[in-house]
Amino acid sequence: MEELAGFVNGSVNRRKVLEILESKGATEPKRIAKIARLIPSAVDKIIAELEENKLVQKTDDGKIELTADGKTIIDYTRAL
Template sequence: MEELAGFVNGNVNRRKVLEILESKGASDPQRIAKIARLIPAATGKIIEELEASGLVQKTEDGKIDLTADGKIIIDYIRAL
């Protein structure tokens, strides 16, 4: 758990993407980029990293959503 928290907190934009997904729900990558004020390529890389870590997943309609682990890690980080 601490390792994942460190991974997320190691990059402010990773945390920002997770927080956007928590507050707005499943979103398409372009919307996430716009809300986070990131370029789409950077957002895509962050999503890939978070997906590889099991914190987000692509839904059937192509949106990005938090996994159960993603929700747990957000709560864990806020409690720190």
């Protein structure tokens, strides 16, 4: 858990993407980029990293949503 927390907190933008998903629910990557004020390719890279760590997943309609682990890590990092 601490390793994942370090991974998330190691990047302001990773943290920002997770917080957007927490507050907005399943969201298209393009919308995430707009809200986070990041270029879409940067968001795509962040999403790939978060997916690799099983913190987010793609829905059938192409949106990105938090996994149970993603929700847990957000709560865990807030407690630090």
